[in-house]
Amino acid sequence: MRxxxxxxRLDAAARYAVPFGTLVAGLxxxxxxxxxxxxxxxxxxxxxxxxFFWSLYRPSALPAPAVMAGGVLLDLLGFSPVGLWAVxxxxxxxxxxxxxxRLVQRGFLFTWPVFxxxxxxxxxxxxGAQSLLGQGMLPLRPVLTQTGxxxxxxPALAALFIRVHRGPAAAELA
Amino acid sequence: xxxxxxxxxxxxxxLTFPVMLMLSFGIVLIGRADQGMSGALRTGLDDxxxxxxxxxxxxxxxxxxxxxxxxxLFSLSAENAQLRAENAKLLQWQAVAMALEAQNNALKATLxxxxxxAPAFSTGDVVADLGGVYDRSxxxxxxxxxxxxPLMGAVAMDGRGVAGRVVEAxxxxxxxxxxxxxxxxxxxxxxxxxxxxxxxxTNGPTPALLYWAPGQPPAEGAMVLTSAVGGAFPPGLxxxxxxxxxxxxxxxxxxxxxxxLRLLRLFSYPDNLPVLTPIPHTKAKxxxxxxxxxx
Numbered sequence: 001m002r003x004x005x006x007x008x009r010l011d012a013a014a015r016y017a018v019p020f021g022t023l024v025a026g027l028x029x030x031x032x033x034x035x036x037x038x039x040x041x042x043x044x045x046x047x048x049x050x051x052f053f054w055s056l057y058r059p060s061a062l063p064a065p066a067v068m069a070g071g072v073l074l075d076l077l078g079f080s081p082v083g084l085w086a087v088x089x090x091x092x093x094x095x096x097x098x099x100x101x102r103l104v105q106r107g108f109l110f111t112w113p114v115f116x117x118x119x120x121x122x123x124x125x126x127x128g129a130q131s132l133l134g135q136g137m138l139p140l141r142p143v144l145t146q147t148g149x150x151x152x153x154x155p156a157l158a159a160l161f162i163r164v165h166r167g168p169a170a171a172e173l174a
Numbered sequence: 175x176x177x178x179x180x181x182x183x184x185x186x187x188x189l190t191f192p193v194m195l196m197l198s199f200g201i202v203l204i205g206r207a208d209q210g211m212s213g214a215l216r217t218g219l220d221d222x223x224x225x226x227x228x229x230x231x232x233x234x235x236x237x238x239x240x241x242x243x244x245x246x247l248f249s250l251s252a253e254n255a256q257l258r259a260e261n262a263k264l265l266q267w268q269a270v271a272m273a274l275e276a277q278n279n280a281l282k283a284t285l286x287x288x289x290x291x292a293p294a295f296s297t298g299d300v301v302a303d304l305g306g307v308y309d310r311s312x313x314x315x316x317x318x319x320x321x322x323x324p325l326m327g328a329v330a331m332d333g334r335g336v337a338g339r340v341v342e343a344x345x346x347x348x349x350x351x352x353x354x355x356x357x358x359x360x361x362x363x364x365x366x367x368x369x370x371x372x373x374x375x376t377n378g379p380t381p382a383l384l385y386w387a388p389g390q391p392p393a394e395g396a397m398v399l400t401s402a403v404g405g406a407f408p409p410g411l412x413x414x415x416x417x418x419x420x421x422x423x424x425x426x427x428x429x430x431x432x433x434x435l436r437l438l439r440l441f442s443y444p445d446n447l448p449v450l451t452p453i454p455h456t457k458a459k460x461x462x463x464x465x466x467x468x469x
Contacts, residue, residue: 028223031302031313032230033435040305064194071198075212076219078306082212083201090195097191123307130308133206138356139377142307 018169019054019061022161023070026050031077038149040078041142044085044126045149047074048119049157051089055096056103056111057165067093080126081133088122112154119150217344220304224315224347227301231315235436293408293441294323298348300435308377310352311341314438323442327406330438335412335429336360336400340440348440352432353413354381361403362413362426365396370403373413373426379433380425383416392416392424408443 030043047070054062071086095118096103103111123143131138178186205212282289298314305311314330325343329336330350338352351358358375364386371386386392396416400407414426 028226031223031304032227033234033300033303033312039303040310041307044307064191068194068198072201073219076216077304079309079311080306081202082205082215083198083203086198087195087202090191090198094191094195126307133202138308142377146307 012171015169015171015173016061018164019050019058020066020070022164023047023050023054023062023066024073027070027073027077038145041146042149042153043074043078044123045119045146045153046157047071047085047089048092048122048150049115049154050161051092052096052115052118053158053161053165055093056100057161058169058171059097059100061169061171062093064090064093080130084126084129084133088125091125092118092122108155108158112151112158115154116147116151119154120147123147123150213342216349217342217347220313220342220347220349221344224301224313224344227313228299228315231299231301290408293443295328295439295441296325297437297439300438304349305352305355308356310355310375310377310432311338312350312352312435312438314340314348314350314440316346316348325440325442328440328442329400329407329411330440331411332430332435332438334431335414336407337428337430337432337435337438339406350438350440353428353430354379354432360407360413361401363399363401363409364392364416368399368401370401373398380417380419380427381414383424383426386424394418398426 026046027043030039030046036042051062051067051070055067067089068086071084071089072082074080074085074089075082099114103114120143123146127138127140127143296317298316300312301315302313304313316325325340325348328340328343328348330338330340336353338350338355338358340348341351342349353360353373353375354377355375356377358373358381360373360381362371362373362383363369364371364383367390369387369390369392371392372384373381374384375381383392383398394416398413398416400409400411400413402409412429414428414430417425417427419425
């Protein structure tokens with residue numbers, strides 16, 4: 001410990017902060033007014049992919065408090081009941097950690113459908129919770145479109161995250 | 175660094191997850207019990223993020239509208255021809271409008287009509303699209319001076335028509351709930367007769383029309399204006415045009431360009447502030463009443 005210089009420790013800390021940083025930065029950037037159709041629906045998709053990937057491959061850098069903070073941020077940026085996405089993201093985080101041993105050895109073609117299934121479950125839960133929490137019976141269509149987005153966008157997001165995982169987030173390189 | 179014993183650290187790491195989960199459930203419950211808390215948190219976050227979004231909004235807008243970009247040069251001549259044709263048509267309409275205005279003034283003069291006071295408004299850049307899955311809202315950055323009138327419940331309009339209402343206002347930013355949001359219910363008047371109806375957002379691009387009089391179905395192409403019923407809106411602001419969708423249900427095609435809002439004007443109508451509005455006006459109301467009494 002003593003022999004590590006200040007810069008090296010700073011480097012390690014920065015690498016440790018990358019996963020949470022990608023989560024927060026992505027959520028904020030997706031709020032920018034690009035005028036893309038269905039842009040607001042992408043934010044939960046991104047948060048789910050982020051939490052899934054980092055919980056799977058770098059769980060130490062995305063601890064439960066960070067997941068919760070990301071969820072609360074997602075709720076505050078949108079108009080969902082505060083804490084709802086914190087609960088959902090934490091459930092995903094916990095599930096991935098429980099399944100981690102089986103998932104981490106398998107390839108992308110295995111984790112992709114697993115993520116799609118978990119994302120679909122999260123959207124159904126979000127729909128049910130928001131319907132229950134007083135917005136009335138909400139339309140089911142966004143659940144389908146968001147699941148579609150999740151299935152289609154996960155490969156691209158995973159490709160991006162894998163690069164970050166091997167480069168800036170690689171704590172073992174510090 | 176604090177050195178902790180290994181079993182203690184293991185216990186802490188095992189406990190974090192359930193503790194965080196319970197905390198999150200707690201936040202949901204607190205948010206349910208105290209609606210004001212989430213509103214205050216959201217406004218605070220918006221005020222912090224508004225300058226950040228403001229920095230990025232400029233370049234995006236520039237890239238999109240073609241200032242400095244060469245994208246628009248190619249369509250220039252075609253656009254010119256189209257604009258010329260449109261201009262000719264508009265000049266005809268201008269003549270009609272001036273004639274009607276003169277007639278209107280004459281009629282108002284015979285009626286001793288007193289025009290309503292012009293509402294105070296502030297103009298703001300739309301910097302972020304902060305909706306959720308079930309919500310349509312945008313974030314507007316307010317001009318640095320701030321407005322003298324409370325913005326809560328102000329009517330947001332773009333160049334063409336009503337875009338929404340302010341539901342949360344901080345010192346630097348305001349959130350506008352768009353008319354397409356599923357929580358939006360706006361009393362409207364249809365066509366020349368001003369038949370009453372309710373425009374309800376569906377989260378889709380076209381809000382639905384509800385509760386029109388059974389004998390008078392809304393006519394295709396009829397103008398949809400706001401109605402003063404319930405007191406939430408001033409009467410006569412343009413909202414959209416009636417259209418029948420594929421299911422033969424009447425919907426409203428909004429005039430405002432809701433997919434690419436860039437600038438919004440927020441009109442505060444202090445004297446019209448409602449009694450029956452769903453949006454709380456707790457801060458605005460006493461001020462409005464005092465103001466009224468002074469006169």
